[in-house]
Amino acid sequence: MKYSAFENFVSKSRLERYLVSCGYSQEKAMMLYGANLRVSKAFYPVLNLFEIFLRNGIDDKLGIYFSDSEWIINQKVGFMNDASLGPKFWLKTQVHKAQTDLRAKGMKGKILAEQSFGFWTCLFEPKHYKLLEGYVIHCFPNKPSAVNRNYLALTLKEIREFRNRIYHDEAICFNEMNIDFKHAKHIQNGLYDLLKWMNPDLSDFVNQFDNIEKEIEDALRI
Known part of the structure; x- marks a missing residue:
């Protein structure tokens, strides 16, 4: 495809x-755009599995906590309804929305799976x-003693923001105007840390589907 046609469909601003990072080489710019997509694609199974494991880990621990x-469902009138969370009561609203959507589709269950990563x-x-x-910190029984709620919250926030960039087809290959995957590598390392702290076997399982390193290496050859 000619660059002019590609630009027309992707947009000049994007x-x-x-x-710029490719020295105004239109050919390299198209190659880098494709490489960014391939690195993003490589993150999909890792992010997807991490989200599933985190969700189910939290569900297990809170099931124990609340007996x-x-x-x-029942905590819509429990902690999700605490006055300190008002006036929007976001968690309760999300659960209610999932229930309403599932009923409209004639489906039961799946309330957990319907909730966002956020x-x-x-x-x-x-x-x-x-x-x-x-109690949710017990999802990470193997974490170092120095790792506290704040560290976990910040790491999860970084992962969530990075995930959203990927899911919205945003670039993950830059530092300012330079080609740089250091932040992507930082996120990858953070994901594996959290997986190991949940259960080392999870880290090994996810690694089977991880092609991130190779795609980054290929991208840096452009």
Whole structure:
């Protein structure tokens, strides 16, 4: 495809950073755009599996904490309804929305799976963490003693923001106008740290589907 046609479909503004970082070589800019997509694609299985493991790990721990396997539904009138979370009561609203959507589709269950990644990561934010008496930290039984709620919350926030960039087809290959995958590598390392702290076997399992290193190496050859 000619660059002019590619630019027309992708947009000039979106391609500008690629063009500048490649010394205004249109051919290299197109190659880098493709490389960015391939690195992003390589992150998909790692991010997807991490989200599943985190969600189910939290569900397991909170099921124990509340002595209730249906806590996500029943806590709409419990901690999710605490006055400190008002006036929007975001968690409760998300659960209610999932229930409404599933009923409209004639489906049952799946309330857990319907929740966004942000739903789970926000449980490590101070206001929710306090209401849960810090119990969600038990999702990471193998974490170093120096790792606290704040560290976990910041790491999860970075992962969530990076995930959103990928899911919205944003560039992950730059530092300012330079081709740089250091932040992507930082996120990858953070993901594996958290996986190991949940269970070392999870890290080994995810690694089978991880092609990130190779795609970054190929991208840096452009």
